[in-house]
Amino acid sequence: xxxxxxxxxxxxxxxxxxxxxxxxSRDALVRVTTSAICGxxxxxxxxxxxxxxxxxxxxxxxxxxVESIGEGVRRFxxxxxxxxxxxxxxxxxxxxxxxxxxxxxxxxxxxxxxxFGGLGGTQAELVRIPDADYTLxxxxxxxxxEQGILVGDVxxxxxxxxxxxxxxxxxxxxxxxxxxxxxLAVELSFIFGAAQVIALDRVPNRLMRAESLGATPVAADxxxxxxxRGLTRGRGADVVIEAVxxxxxxxxxxxxxxxxxxxxxxxxxxENALPVSMGRAFAKDFTLRAGMANxxxxxxxxxxxxxxxxxxxxxxxxxxxxxxxxxxGYQLFDQRQALKVLLEVSRAPSR
Ligand SMILES: [Zn+2]
Ligand SMILES: [Zn+2]
Numbered sequence: 001x002x003x004x005x006x007x008x009x010x011x012x013x014x015x016x017x018x019x020x021x022x023x024x025s026r027d028a029l030v031r032v033t034t035s036a037i038c039g040x041x042x043x044x045x046x047x048x049x050x051x052x053x054x055x056x057x058x059x060x061x062x063x064x065x066v067e068s069i070g071e072g073v074r075r076f077x078x079x080x081x082x083x084x085x086x087x088x089x090x091x092x093x094x095x096x097x098x099x100x101x102x103x104x105x106x107x108x109x110x111x112x113x114x115x116f117g118g119l120g121g122t123q124a125e126l127v128r129i130p131d132a133d134y135t136l137x138x139x140x141x142x143x144x145x146e147q148g149i150l151v152g153d154v155x156x157x158x159x160x161x162x163x164x165x166x167x168x169x170x171x172x173x174x175x176x177x178x179x180x181x182x183x184l185a186v187e188l189s190f191i192f193g194a195a196q197v198i199a200l201d202r203v204p205n206r207l208m209r210a211e212s213l214g215a216t217p218v219a220a221d222x223x224x225x226x227x228x229r230g231l232t233r234g235r236g237a238d239v240v241i242e243a244v245x246x247x248x249x250x251x252x253x254x255x256x257x258x259x260x261x262x263x264x265x266x267x268x269x270x271e272n273a274l275p276v277s278m279g280r281a282f283a284k285d286f287t288l289r290a291g292m293a294n295x296x297x298x299x300x301x302x303x304x305x306x307x308x309x310x311x312x313x314x315x316x317x318x319x320x321x322x323x324x325x326x327x328x329g330y331q332l333f334d335q336r337q338a339l340k341v342l343l344e345v346s347r348a349p350s351r
Contacts, residue, residue, distance in 0.1 A: 031065045039180070064081075102293065102295070163298070173194040179244070199217050202220045241266065261287070
């Protein structure tokens with residue numbers, strides 16, 4: 001099959017690799033129709049995730065059709081149209097039984113190499129999905145591929161972060177980073193009851209997009225903290241969503257937060273330590289929440305928002321490329337010339 005791989009740091013290739021096979025009774029094989037390039041794939045691209053082997057598919061976002069299943073799979077059948085979480089979860093361990101799927105004993109990430117479970121990536125024609133019953137979700141017909149591709153990571157990550165911000169009606173919410181997750185966090189913050197959403201970014205056209213969604217744009221420069229205070233009667237934001245995943249962004253998130261604020265961090269950090277002043281956190285009574293989205297736990301509300309037309313994440317898509325042009329897609333995305341790149345992998349069989 002064809003797949004995107006990382007022959008060396010900073011270079012993605014589309015090459016022929018061997019097909020994945022069912023390995024366990026609870027596996028499914030999914031024929032990918034649409035994949036996508038995500039901000040966290042750039043950590044792989046730039047070598048910040050160690051151990052990613054050449055010749056192994058990368059990527060973790062996918063919509064596809066179930067091709068075959070192991071005898072232990074109960075919830076899916078060949079032919080089902082699905083998307084799925086960027087990590088697998090067993091559904092049976094202590095954490096899964098409590099709905100804490102991101103902490104599953106068996107969890108691995110697709111396309112992040114052996115340090116994260118060694119699962120093959122989804123920027124490929126076929127992908128093996130372990131624990132299919134708890135990793136995949138069926139897509140209703142009214143959800144398009146372009147919407148569905150965002151369910152397994154970007155939209156669920158934004159939803160999880162905003163939910164954990166515990167927005168109260170009337171709150172002023174600051175969103176640091178107006179990339180795909182940040183822009184969805186803007187829309188979701190309003191849905192969760194924010195009266196005002198302030199979007200911070202360095203890239204002017206991302207701020208324009210945030211503004212078109214109703215946010216007040218603020219350039220993330222030396223005056224950003226002063227501007228946010230000015231927009232919030234001198235107090236700072238009630239809730240801050242950090243959607244970048246970089247130490248500087250988290251620092252800014254803490255600076256624009258008022259006392260007793262909740263800062264909910266959704267970005268993928270690769271730093272060993274973060275510049276969080278515990279003295280300041282103590283003095284300001286901050287609540288800081290950070291972590292990988294518990295995707296499987298928010299499938300239900302996210303699918304419902306889409307079927308009810310409350311949110312339109314497909315508007316983020318700026319580029320659609322065939323899989324073979326994936327290497328170019330990575331370049332465009334890395335240079336911030338693209339907001340969301342979809343990869344058209346194969347056509348769904350007509351039913
Ligand atoms: Zn992703
Ligand atoms: Zn589990």
